Amino acid sequence: DTEVTQTPKHLVMGMTNKKSLKCEQHMGHRAMYWYKQKAKKPPELMFVYSYEKLSINESVPSRFSPECPNSSLLNLHLHALQPEDSALYLCASSQDPRTSGRASNEQFFGPGTRLTVL
Amino acid sequence: AQSVTQPDIHITVSEGASLELRCNYSYGATPYLFWYVQSPGQGLQLLLKYFSGDTLVQGIKGFEAEFKRSQSSFNLRKPSVHWSDAAEYFCAVGPILTGGGNKLTFGTGTQLKVEL
Numbered sequence: 001d002t003e004v005t006q007t008p009k010h011l012v013m014g015m016t017n018k019k020s021l022k023c024e025q026h027m028g029h030r031a032m033y034w035y036k037q038k039a040k041k042p043p044e045l046m047f048v049y050s051y052e053k054l055s056i057n058e059s060v061p062s063r064f065s066p067e068c069p070n071s072s073l074l075n076l077h078l079h080a081l082q083p084e085d086s087a088l089y090l091c092a093s094s095q096d097p098r099t100s101g102r103a104s105n106e107q108f109f110g111p112g113t114r115l116t117v118l
Numbered sequence: 119a120q121s122v123t124q125p126d127i128h129i130t131v132s133e134g135a136s137l138e139l140r141c142n143y144s145y146g147a148t149p150y151l152f153w154y155v156q157s158p159g160q161g162l163q164l165l166l167k168y169f170s171g172d173t174l175v176q177g178i179k180g181f182e183a184e185f186k187r188s189q190s191s192f193n194l195r196k197p198s199v200h201w202s203d204a205a206e207y208f209c210a211v212g213p214i215l216t217g218g219g220n221k222l223t224f225g226t227g228t229q230l231k232v233e234l
Contacts, residue, residue: 045221
């Protein structure tokens with residue numbers, strides 16, 4: 001199974017709502033990622049988890065709260081978002097260099113969640 | 119710091135014609151290079167990757183790329199384009215080893231249109 005799944009596919013929320021995005025993989029990868037992608041732009045890294053611990057936070061506002069409850073699952077909790085947070089949120093996973101000893105592990109991407117903040 | 123430049127924002131080719139998408143990188147060590155493709159509203163799919171060895175890399179869907187260290191380039195090619203190849207193409211460099219996981223830097227992307 002080389003698939004990364006994301007739910008929901010689409011999400012519309014108000015600025016006062018609390019919602020969560022979910023990502024799952026069963027490839028045994030120990031590194032998982034959240035990216036934000038605006039229209040006509042490349043993906044921007046938000047967070048990296050390695051062995052269920054937060055490895056990188058790219059100065060993301062606290063209204064985005066990641067969680068990695070186990071090695072297969074990655075969540076992104078959303079609260080008090082702004083309209084400018086509307087974007088495609090992509091999850092990815094890869095082998096961790098500390099597992100394979102290689103820095104060359106490609107990332108496998110999910111289909112994304114299209115988020116609209118009203 | 120690592121960076122990637124894709125000089126062509128849009129490219130239009132006729133179906134059956136050959137294709138070359140340009141990618142130039144800046145990286146302080148031996149680069150790990152990737153080409154991803156993204157259809158509208160979808161995630162990214164890996165086309166091919168280069169780590170070391172043979173500088174001509176074969177990928178999926180008939181794509182290939184050539185790593186040229188002297189030119190800091192990793193251009194993507196396809197001999198005959200199909201209408202289904204219309205998509206956004208991203209070149210990426212990295213990853214940098216950090217406390218765990220990998221960090222990719224993406225180029226700005228090239229939008230490919232295919233004329234029938």
